[in-house]
Amino acid sequence: MGLMDRFRRGGTKMRRPKGQGPTTVRASDSADAKHLEEFARTRRGVEGFVEPRTAVSDVTLLLVAWDGEFTRRRVPSADWAYKFCQRRGIKAYEAGVVGIPQRMREYISRQKRQKRR
Secondary structure (H helix, E strand, O other): OOHHHHHOOOOOOOOOOOOOOOOOOOOOOHHHHHHHHHHHHHOOOOEEEEEOOOOOOOOEEEEEOOOOOEEEEEOOOHHHHHHHHHHOOOEEEEHHHHOOOHHHHHHHHHHHHHHHO
């Protein structure tokens, strides 16, 4: 069989298994929910930013504390994320609309500067 024979109609075809997209995304689990719960319980001024599903990740909930410290975890759905925040009295925003808070960017910059020292 020559190299070009593979491309002819009726030849061997390489196919992605049914039901799978270009990437396989890990689903959220109870460890993710526990981590979010712990972060929200142990930080002050926490706000939630619900990030939509993308080609490489599922829906995520970004929690940002008053000083910019943050955590991001996969969640079952955007609805789950909003309910999580509502039950804990955390303001929740759609990250695609409001963006990421400046205090988080400043926190990341501070962490990078400290690592360089």
